[in-house]
Amino acid sequence: MLRLTGSSCRKLLPTSVIRAKDVYSRCYATLTQNSESTTPADIPTIARRLPKKEGTIADVFSFSANDIPPLPQRFAELKKQIYNDAIINSWKEVIRELDLVTEEISALGGKVIPQISYRDIVRGLSEKQKVAIRRTGTVVVKGGVPKEEALAWKQSIRDYAAANADKVKGTPPEHIVFYEIYNSKAQIAARTHPALISTQRALLTLWHSSDPSTLVDFSTPISYFDRLRIRDPGPSTFTLGPHIDGGSLERWEDPGFRSCFGRILEGRWREHDPFDGTPRINAKQDLYDAPNQCTVFRPWQGWTSMSTTGPREGTLRLLPMLSLSTAYLILRPFFRPRQGRLINGQISLAADDWELNLEGTEFPGSQIGKAQHLSEQDHPHLRLDKTLISLPQMEPGDQVYWHCDLVHAVEAEHIGKGDSSVLYIPAIPLTIKNAEYLRDQRDNFNEGLPAPDFPGGEGESNFVDRGKVEDIVSAEGRRLLGFSNFDVSANATDGSSKVIKYANSILV
Ligand SMILES: [Fe+2]
Secondary structure, three states, rough: OOOOOOHHHHHHHHHHHHHOOHHHHHHHHHHHHHOOOOOOOOOOOOOOOOOOOOOOHHOOOOOOOOHHHOOOHHHHHHHHHHOHHHHHHHHHHHHHHHHHHHHHHHHHHHHOOEEHHHHHHHHOOHHHHHHHHHHHHHEEEEEOOOOOHHHHHHHHHHHHHHOOOOOOOOOOOOOOOEEOOOHHHHHHHHHOOHHHHHHHHHHOOOOOOOOOOOEEEEEEEEEOOOOOEEEOOOOOOOOOOOOOOOOHHHHHHHHHHHHHHHHHHHHOHHOOOOEEOOHHHHHHOOOOOOOOOOOOOOEEEEEOOOEEOOEEOOOOEEOHHHHHHHHHHHHHEEEEEEOOOEOEEOOOOOOHHHEEOOOOOOOOOOOOOEEOOOOOOOOOOOOOOHOOOOOOOEEOEEEEEEEEOEEEEEEEEEEEOOOOOEOOEEEEEEEHHHHHHHHHHHHHHHHHHOOOOOOOOOOOOOOOOOHHHHHHHOOOHHHHHOOOOOOOOOOOHHHHHHHHHHHHHHHO
C-alpha cells in the first residue's frame, strides 16, 4: 500500500485543486488504498492540513473573564469523570505552597528570571543554570545575535511592510502592533541564525523522554513560523493578559493532553515532571480547530528582541514557578470559594474556605477554541498582581524562552521612548506530528501563505520581496525549514532515529 503524504499528493494535482477539501480527501483516500508504502509502515501519515479561516491574533483571546460564556453540561460530567479523593489533599498542599512561593517571587522580582550569556550556551549550561531554568520554566539568553544584525532585521521588516502597505494585515488594524507577516526575509534570517539554533538545541535537551522509544528527537530543532510585534510607545488597544498558549479545555478534555498532568490529578503533584516529552507526543491542544492554536509539540515558546526594552515598556511578564502554577491551574476547576467567605471584601484564600465543585461546568478562564486565560479574580492564589514578573532590560538580539505550560502576559503600558519589538521564534523538536507540520509549513512558505496554524487567506503570496528558499544561506537552515534531510546522530535513541528517518521520508 502506498500511503502518499500531502506533499506527494500535491505533486499529482495543481495547487488550486489541492486546496479543495473534498477533492484532496478523495485523492488521499484512493492513493492510500492502492499502492506501496514509502514511509515506515507502522507510522500513520496524516494528510496535508487545510487552511484555517482568515483572521488575526485577536481571534484566540478573550479580553476579560466576563466575555467567557458558560460551558455545556458535559464539562461537569468531565470533572466527575476525572475526580478522585486525592485531589483534595493536593489542592490543600498546593495552596499552602503557593503562599510561600508567591512571597518569595514577589520579593525577588526580576532577579528570579534566570539570565545567561550566549557564551554559557556555547560552553554548556551548568547544573545550577539547568535547575533554575527548570524550576522557573524560563530563561533569558543575552548576546547571541549582534545588535546591529537584529536592528537590521527590524528595518528590513519595516521596509517590507511599507512596500506592501496595501496588503499588510495585523492587530489593531488602524496602527498595527502584531503583524500577520510570516515569510519576510528578516524572519528567515533570524530563524536560521546559528545562535538561535544552538540556543534552541540546548534548551530542547533539557527535556527527556521517560520512555526511550518515544518518537521525538530533542537534539534536532525545527523551525515553526510565527508572527512578529513592533509596538510604539503609549497605551495599546490590544494587549495580552495572563494566559497559557496551546489550548485551554483540552488540558482536561483530551485524554492525551490530560495525561501530561496525570500525577497532579492523582494527588502526586510534587512528582509532576514538566520536562517529560513522552506524554506530550499524544497531547491534542486544538480539539476545536481554531486559528492561532499551536497544534505542534512546542516545548519552549520564545522571542528574539529587535529593540532595547525594559520593564514598563511593553515587554513580556512571566509567572516563574512552573510546576506549582501548573498544579494550581489543573486543580482549580474542581473547587470554588464557599459562599460568603470574604476577608476585607476579598475572596478568602484559606483552603478551608474553598469547597469541591463537581456539579458546576466552570473551568475558570477556559473557553472553547481559545487560549487558557488567568486572572486575579479566577486564580486568586497565584497573586498575579505580585508574581507576574517583567523581563529585565533586553537588547536587540537577546532571546527569551518560556515553557509551554508557563503563565505569561504582555505589559499593558509602554512608557518608554523607543519601540518594543520582537520576532516570535520558539524551540521545537522533531516528532512525527511536527515533521508533518514542517512539510505543510514548507509548502505554504513556498507559496507565500501563512503557516498552517495561523489564520488563512492569501497571506503574503502577492507581496513584493518576500522571503524565498534561496534566502536560506546555510545547510542547517535548509534542514530546519524542511528543505533537506536530517542526520541521525551517533547517540540517537530508537525513537529519535525512527522519527528522523520518517521525517526524511515525507520531506523529500
Ligand atoms: Fe502567549
